[in-house]
Structures are given as structure tokens and as C-alpha cells.
Amino acid sequence: xxxxxxxxxxxxxxxxxxxxxxxxxxxxxxxxxxxxxxxxxxxxxxxxxxxxxxxxxxxxxxxxxxxxxxxxxxxxxxxxxxxxxxxxxxxxxxxxxxxxxxxxxxxxxxxxxxxxxxxxxxxxxxxxxxxxxxxxxxxxxxxxxxxxxxxxxxxxxxxxxxxxxxxxxxxxxxxxxxxxxxxxxxxxxxxxxxxxxxxxxxxxxxxxxxxxxxxxxxxxxxxxxxxxxxxxxxxxxxxxxxxxxxxxxxxxxxxxxxxxxxxxxxxxxxxxxxxxxxxxxxxxxxxxxxxxxxxxxxxxxxxxxxxxxxxxxxxxxxxxxxxxxxxxxxxxxxxxxxxxxxxxxxxxxxxxxxxxxxxxxxxxxxxxxxxxxxxxxxxxxxxxxxxxxxxxxxxxxxxxxxxxxxxxxxxxxxxxxxxxxxxxxxxxxxxxxxxxxxxxxxxxxxxxxxxxxxxxxxxxxxxxxxxxxxxxxxxxxxxxxxxxxxxxxxxxxxxxxxxxxxxxxxxxxxxxxxxxxxxxxxxxxxxxxxxxxxxxxxxxxxxxxxxxxxxxx
Amino acid sequence: xxxxxxxxxxxxxxxxxxxxxxxxxxxxxxxxxxxxxxxxxxxxxxxxxxxxxxxxxxxxxxxxxxxxxxxxxxxxxxxxxxxxxxxxxxxxxxxxxxxxxxxxxxxxxxxxxxxxxxxxxxxxxxxxxxxxxxxxxxxxxxxxxxxxxxxxxxxxxxxxxxxxxxxxxxxxxxxxxxxxxxxxxxxxxxxxxxxxxxxxxxxxxxxxxxxxxxxxxxxxxxxxxxxxxxxxxxxxxxxxxxxxxxxxxxxxxxxxxxxxxxxxxxxxxxxxxxxxxxxxxxxxxxxxxxxxxxxxxxxxxx
Numbered sequence: 018x019x020x021x022x023x024x025x026x027x028x029x030x031x032x033x034x035x036x037x038x039x040x041x042x043x044x045x046x047x048x049x050x051x052x053x054x055x056x057x058x059x060x061x062x063x064x065x066x067x068x069x070x071x072x073x074x075x076x077x078x079x080x081x082x083x084x085x086x087x088x089x090x091x092x093x094x095x096x097x098x099x100x101x102x103x104x105x106x107x108x109x110x111x112x113x114x115x116x117x118x119x120x121x122x123x124x125x126x127x128x129x130x131x132x133x134x135x136x137x138x139x140x141x142x143x144x145x146x147x148x149x150x151x152x153x154x155x156x157x158x159x160x161x162x163x164x165x166x167x168x169x170x171x172x173x174x175x176x177x178x179x180x181x182x183x184x185x186x187x188x189x190x191x192x193x194x195x196x197x198x199x200x201x202x203x204x205x206x207x208x209x210x211x212x213x214x215x216x217x218x219x220x221x222x223x224x225x226x227x228x229x230x231x232x233x234x235x236x237x238x239x240x241x242x243x244x245x246x247x248x249x250x251x252x253x254x255x256x257x258x259x260x261x262x263x264x265x266x267x268x269x270x271x272x273x274x275x276x277x278x279x280x281x282x283x284x285x286x287x288x289x290x291x292x293x294x295x296x297x298x299x300x301x302x303x304x305x306x307x308x309x310x311x312x313x314x315x316x317x318x319x320x321x322x323x324x325x326x327x328x329x330x331x332x333x334x335x336x337x338x339x340x341x342x343x344x345x346x347x348x349x350x351x352x353x354x355x356x357x358x359x360x361x362x363x364x365x366x367x368x369x370x371x372x373x374x375x376x377x378x379x380x381x382x383x384x385x386x387x388x389x390x391x392x393x394x395x396x397x398x399x400x401x402x403x404x405x406x407x408x409x410x411x412x413x414x415x416x417x418x419x420x421x422x423x424x425x426x427x428x429x430x431x432x433x434x435x436x437x438x439x440x441x442x443x444x445x446x447x448x449x450x451x452x453x454x455x456x457x458x459x460x461x462x463x464x465x466x467x468x469x470x471x472x473x474x475x476x477x478x479x480x481x482x483x484x485x486x487x488x489x490x491x492x493x494x495x496x497x498x499x500x501x502x503x504x505x506x507x508x509x510x511x512x513x514x515x516x517x518x519x520x521x522x523x524x525x526x527x528x529x530x531x532x533x534x535x536x537x538x539x540x541x542x543x544x545x546x547x548x549x550x551x552x553x554x555x556x557x558x559x560x561x562x563x564x565x566x567x568x569x570x
Numbered sequence: 571x572x573x574x575x576x577x578x579x580x581x582x583x584x585x586x587x588x589x590x591x592x593x594x595x596x597x598x599x600x601x602x603x604x605x606x607x608x609x610x611x612x613x614x615x616x617x618x619x620x621x622x623x624x625x626x627x628x629x630x631x632x633x634x635x636x637x638x639x640x641x642x643x644x645x646x647x648x649x650x651x652x653x654x655x656x657x658x659x660x661x662x663x664x665x666x667x668x669x670x671x672x673x674x675x676x677x678x679x680x681x682x683x684x685x686x687x688x689x690x691x692x693x694x695x696x697x698x699x700x701x702x703x704x705x706x707x708x709x710x711x712x713x714x715x716x717x718x719x720x721x722x723x724x725x726x727x728x729x730x731x732x733x734x735x736x737x738x739x740x741x742x743x744x745x746x747x748x749x750x751x752x753x754x755x756x757x758x759x760x761x762x763x764x765x766x767x768x769x770x771x772x773x774x775x776x777x778x779x780x781x782x783x784x785x786x787x788x789x790x791x792x793x794x795x796x797x798x799x800x801x802x803x804x805x806x807x808x809x810x811x812x813x814x815x816x817x818x819x820x821x822x823x824x825x826x827x828x829x830x831x832x833x834x835x836x837x838x839x840x841x842x843x844x845x846x847x848x849x850x851x852x853x854x855x856x857x858x859x860x861x862x863x864x865x866x867x868x869x870x871x872x
Binding site: 053405 | 729790794
């Protein structure tokens with residue numbers, strides 16, 4: 018059943034076995050998994066079924082350096098389905114090495130390994146509608162694919178691992194009917210949690226207060242509570258409830274909000290491969306189940322260890338769109354039509370860069386020189402993306418020559434100084450806003466710098482391609498667009514030691530016997546992988562834990 | 571097993587397969603009777619120790635066949651055991667895990683109602699065993715393997731998203747036949763009702779996807795709700811008319827793409843999972859692994 022908070026008389030108390038705060042990837046996954054499992058579930062969602070400006074405004078806040086991080090109300094959606102409503106759909110699991118303590122990655126190491134998540138990844142893949150859990154081209158395709166980059170054979174980098182793409186699945190739209198008809202699940206819309214009340218010993222949550230923007234208010238009493246509000250909002254909720262624990266819930270040791278990670282990403286350089294364009298196959302392949310898959314150039318785990326580098330992947334990419342020197346009609350069309358592209362996609366596509374009138378005219382000239390290319394691309398995007406149920410994931414340009422740039426996506430190291438805190442400003446419900454102070458480290462720069470150098474070396478050694486880039490511009494390029502948007506990781510990290518973590522290996526807030534956290538907030542490290550698939554897998558693991566301990570006091 | 575077994579409905583696929591299987595056993599006389607041929611049924615009944623009643627097809631055919639058999643049995647000098655092949659559609663729109671004690675809603679249209687009525691007659695006849703079959707698939711199964719293969723090859727079906735989240739209670743044809751043979755053989759189950767469906771319970775999306783892959787009908791297409799509405803609401807009635815006209819003209823209905831009826835789409839959404847514990851325990855049912863069954867079906871219809 019799906020209800021509005023205002024459907025209930027104000028100040029009423031609702032009871033449940035499990036109250037989930039937030040109906041995004043984690044919250045919906047958890048509620049979905051608990052359907053018909055003998056437990057009464059209440060799923061609270063701040064927003065409604067469609068976007069609402071006043072609700073979205075509750076995400077507003079500050080950033081310490083606007084060049085390094087997007088505003089807090091961007092890349093997040095406060096509505097049923099959460100940020101999956103604007104998700105790009107890229108799925109891949111964490112690698113085994115991501116769970117290991119690595120002395121060259123400070124504060125790394127999970128209290129369990131990849132094997133603890135492997136039972137959950139296939140189901141997570143299904144929920145994300147990314148097909149079979151097959152993440153190497155050898156596993157996913159019955160017949161071998163042509164080489165990603167002919168002649169590139171490296172001990173340091175693999176080209177066999179895949180990323181698979183969801184439709185992308187808007188969890189709200191996709192699973193709404195299921196949740197709505199589930200006899201044991203109630204979804205409450207426009208229910209903003211404004212207080213988490215602890216007992217006098219701070220050992221248990223006794224109740225939540227949920228309010229809507231019209232002033233209606235309910236009390237929620239559950240046996241167990243799960244915060245699944247996203248990596249930023251979960252920290253905000255923990256930090257802003259200070260009536261019993263003066264530093265915020267679970268924050269005796271000042272860990273909540275710290276270790277905030279996104280990913281380090283950018284586009285750099287010029288890669289040229291010899292021979293015909295058929296020697297390079299850098300775009301998408303469609304698996305038998307109809308899922309778009311793409312190979313990446315991935316730094317091998319053994320090399321990460323020997324070279325003491327963080328995790329790193331790269332893809333061949335089109336040249337920078339804003340620069341008309343590419344002389345490509347499609348890229349120029351995209352630049353000229355940039356006002357049609359949503360902020361979250363446009364930021365890394367065209368970077369919001371404005372060009373001179375002369376360059377603008379050169380873009381026009383590029384389009385005029387090859388209008389059929391631009392028209393063909395427009396038709397492809399209309400048919401295969403706009404109208405398709407399973408959408409073509411991104412812009413892939415078939416170049417006339419083997420000229421590319423390199424798009425990289427790297428692990429960000431956990432860093433206690435990279436953090437979110439409460440600001441002095443308050444939102445319409447009286448909740449303190451967030452202030453984001455995202456920081457990267459020398460280690461992050463080192464991972465990207467040396468991985469790029471190694472890749473250039475390997476391309477040259479193999480004779481597969483030449484890679485030229487300005488080594489002095491690496492840090493500038495990896496921060497050109499700031500922290501990778503939408504990946505909010507580590508603010509309530511998981512661990513066994515309460516001095517350096519917020520939740521235990523089951524996701525239970527240290528010292529608070531009935532308060533759990535789900536989502537990327539609990540990830541101790543960021544991997545190279547986009548987080549959604551692992552959010553879903555971790556949430557399925559949490560669901561099993563909640564079911565296994567259903568009768569616990 | 572009884573020495574004389576009558577198969578009523580031997581002219582349809584399951585009946586014919588059962589006749590074939592029974593004839594491979596020694597010491598059994600098999601009397602194959604086409605569905606609803608009253609004079610043949612009347613002639614074959616005397617002396618038969620058991621009857622396998624397997625009428626498939628339209629609602630009217632099912633109702634008529636059931637009425638005919640049990641009317642004749644009421645006046646028959648002997649009282650043979652009857653293995654009555656029914657369908658899970660008798661449960662109607664029920665959802666959840668369903669065992670045999672669940673009341674029959676039979677609210678999914680004439681077919682489910684006809685099956686329920688025929689079952690009612692079987693239940694009144696005290697020597698019947700009722701088998702509520704799931705979705706029969708495998709080599710030769712025209713409806714759920716052959717027809718689906720045509721849809722998948724034409725990319726008219728595939729991954730249906732939310733519309734294909736329902737539970738697909740597949741039963742491999744050979745497994746169903748084994749259960750029917752056991753039911754004919756086992757005296758202690760007289761008067762019993764059994765759900766018959768494989769232990770694996772894929773969603774319809776999984777069934778369509780895995781079967782399409784086995785058929786090589788790839789890449790599997792994602793079919794959206796708008797397209798499905800067009801198929802069921804507009805294309806299906808037109809194709810049905812074309813099918814009838816083609817049949818009447820002697821051109822063969824296979825020339826016409828099979829319509830995707832609204833009832834199929836409703837089935838694909840239904841979250842009903844047959845509990846098959848009873849048939850496993852009392853009739854020793856064993857299930858062919860889904861992938862193996864799909865591969866065999868794909869080979870047959872490939």
C-alpha cells in the first residue's frame with residue numbers, strides 16, 4: 018500500500034517491525050526483499066511519485082569549494098525511486114582487492130571479503146536489470162569479441178572485464194506495483210524524518226518523527242530502523258540528532274560524515290592507433306539477454322599491489338566536445354545542443370564550457386560539413402535511447418580515424434579530512450543543511466598519474482597505440498569537473514572498530530542496538546566501480562541479516 | 571498399473587504422448603479415444619480399469635469432455651479409476667504460494683471456469699485423481715514452447731519488465747507424463763488432488779529470456795508496456811480474425827503470426843507459485859532441470 022503522510026491524522030503513531038528511511042536503490046531493494054517474509058515493513062519517502070521543487074530544495078546546502086563538488090541538491094533526487102530516477106545504469110561489482118587492507122591505501126580494508134557479497138550480486142544484477150552476473154567478455158559472450166584495441170596485450174592492464182548497463186532502471190517506477198500490492202509493506206510518501214529519538218542510554222532508537230511540508234506530523238515506532246537515505250543524507254540525519262548523543266548518533270568518535278569519497282575521474286590525452294578503425298572496438302556489445310556491455314582497460318590487481326596503486330579503469334573516449342578542433346559533426350551537434358542535456362550528464366559531456374564566437378561558428382561549420390553524420394546520430398539517439406525501453410547508454414562516436422581521448426575512473430582513497438558537516442543554515446523543516454568539504458589526496462593524484470603513465474608505456478610497448486598527454490595536467494584534468502557526481506560513499510563506514518567506523522559489519526550503528534545503515538555510506542573504500550550494484554548487493558545481505566535476527570530483542 | 575487403460579483425449583498432444591508412453595510398458599492394453607467422441611468412449615469404457623482424462627483446448631471442449639466422461643461413468647458397470655488432467659487456472663487470480671487446499675476462484679475467464687467445472691465432476695466421482703498442471707513446455711508442446719518460440723523469434727516477446735514479473739510454473743512435458751503414469755499406477759492416491767509444476771519457479775521474464783537464448787533468438791528485446799498494449803489490444807483481435815480466415819480458406823493458420831492475447835499478459839503478471847510438495851512426496855515426482863528442458867524444447871522448435 019502506498020499512502021501519503023497526510024492521509025493520517027496528525028500526531029498519530031504508526032508501528033512497524035522494520036522502518037526504512039528512504040525509497041531509493043537501497044530502501045526499495047530492502048522493502049522488496051522483505052515482501053511476504055513475515056515482517057511488517059514501513060518505507061518512508063521524503064518525496065512523492067514525481068519531482069517536486071520544494072521537496073528537492075530540502076537537499077540544498079553548501080560546498081566548501083564549488084569547483085570540486087557539485088551543489089548538494091544535484092545528482093540526488095528526493096522522490097520515490099531516489100537517485101535511480103536519474104541513474105545512468107552502469108553496473109559492475111567491486112573487485113576482490115577493494116576489500117583488502119592495503120598498506121598503500123590508508124584506512125583501507127573491509128571486515129569481510131568479496132566472497133561475502135558474491136551470493137548477493139546475481140540477485141542484485143537482476144534487480145538492476147543488468148542481465149546475467151557475467152562481468153568478463155569470456156563469460157558474457159559465447160563467441161569471442163574482436164579485440165578492444167588490437168595488439169594491446171599487457172601484464173599490467175586487462176581488457177576483458179565488462180561494465181553492464183541497466184535499462185537504466187528507475188527503482189521507483191519498476192518496483193512500485195510490487196511494493197504497492199505487498200500485504201506486509203506500507204510506503205509512506207512525503208514523510209521526512211526530522212528526528213531520531215534515542216532512549217536515555219543511547220542504546221536504542223525509540224521512535225522517529227516524520228513530517229511533511231504542510232506541517233503534518235507522525236510518530237513512527239518500530240523494532241528496527243534502517244537509514245537508507247543516501248550517502249549524504251544518512252550522515253545528515255545522524256549528525257543532526259543530538260539530544261542524547263551531543264555529537265550526533267553514532268558519532269562519539271567523530272567518524273560520521275568523514276572519509277567521504279566519490280570517484281576520481283576525467284578525460285585526458287590523445288590516443289592514436291595505427292591501421293583501420295576496425296582495429297579498435299571500444300563501444301558497446303549487446304549480450305544475448307539484450308544488455309549493453311562495454312569493456313574497459315582495467316589495472317590488474319597484481320599491478321595495483323606491486324605498484325602500490327589504487328584501483329583504476331579507463332575507456333577510450335571521444336575527444337573533448339567543446340573544442341571544435343575535433344572536426345566532428347556529431348560532437349559539434351552535441352555542443353550546440355548542450356542546453357537540451359540534463360545537468361547531471363552535461364557536466365562531464367560538455368563541462369558547461371562556453372566557447373568564443375569564432376569557435377561556436379567552427380562548431381556550426383563542423384555540422385554543416387557533415388550534416389548526414391549529425392542526422393544519423395540524431396536518429397540513433399532517438400531510436401536507441403529516447404524511444405527504447407533499454408537505452409543506449411552513452412555517446413559513442415565511430416571515428417573516421419583511430420583518434421581517441423582517454424576517460425578514466427579511479428578509486429578515491431578514504432580520507433578523514435574529506436567530510437560532510439552540518440551548516441548553520443536550516444531547511445524548511447528546520448533541519449540543519451549539509452556542508453560538503455570533499456577533498457582528494459596526494460595518493461589519489463599518484464594513482465591516476467602513475468596509472469596513466471603505465472598505460473601509455475604499455476600501449477607504446479605493445480605497439481597497439483600511442484598515447485600522448487600532458488603529464489603536468491593530470492591533477493587539473495582529474496579535478497576539472499570535481500568529484501564524480503552522484504557517488505556518495507563512506508560517510509558512515511563499516512568496520513569492527515568503533516574508533517574508525519560508524520556501523521558494524523552487519524550495518525548496525527555501533528552502540529545503538531536497532532539502528533542500521535544501508536547504502537554506499539557504509540562502504541569503507543570506493544573501488545573503481547560505480548556504487549549502485551554493490552549498494553543493492555549489500556542491501557540484500559542486510560535483508561538476510563534482518564530476517565535471520567527477526568526474533569532478536 | 572491396470573491392465574486396461576483408456577486414454578480420453580488421445581487425439582491431442584498430451585493424450586497422444588501418454589498413449590505412446592503406456593504402450594511401451596508390458597502387459598497394458600491401451601484404448602485410445604479421441605476427445606469428446608461419445609460413441610468411441612462408450613465402446614471403450616467396459617472393462618477399462620483406469621481412465622486418463624486429458625482434454626485440452628477450448629473451454630467448451632473441456633466442459634463437454636468432462637460432462638461426457640462422468641455421465642458415462644455414472645452408469646458404467648465397473649468404476650474405473652480416473653486420472654483427471656486439470657490446470658492451475660482453476661485457482662484463478664489467487665496469488666502467493668498455493669497448495670491444493672486453496673479454494674478455486676476460477677475467475678480468469680471461460681477456460682478456468684470450464685476446468686473448475688470439469689474438476690467438480692471429477693471430485694463427485696469418488697475414484698478420481700486430479701492433477702492441476704502448470705505450464706507444460708518441452709518438445710512438441712505447441713502452446714507454451716512452439717507458440718512462444720514464434721513470438722520470441724519475431725521479437726514480439728522478450729523481457730517484459732514489470733509486466734513479466736509473475737511466476738511461471740513450468741512443467742516439463744516428460745515430467746508431467748511421469749506423474750500421470752504414477753497416478754495411474756498408485757492406488758493409494760485415489761481422491762487426491764495434486765499440483766504439478768517444476769520445482770524451479772522462474773519469472774516469466776526469465777523464462778522468455780532463457781528460452782530465447784536457447785533458441786538463438788537474440789539479443790532478447792525489452793518490450794515496453796505501450797507495445798504490449800498494442801499487441802493485446804489492437805493486434806491480437808486482428809490477428810485472431812486473420813487466423814480464422816486463413817484456416818477457413820485452407821491456407822493454414824501458421825501463415826498468420828500468432829496473436830498475443832491479453833490473457834497471456836495477465837498470466838505473466840500473476841504471482842502464483844504452485845506448491846508441489848504433495849506430488850513429490852506421494853507420487854514421487856522429479857523435475858527436469860529448467861535449462862535442460864529449455865534446450866530440448868529449443869532443439870525441437872529450432
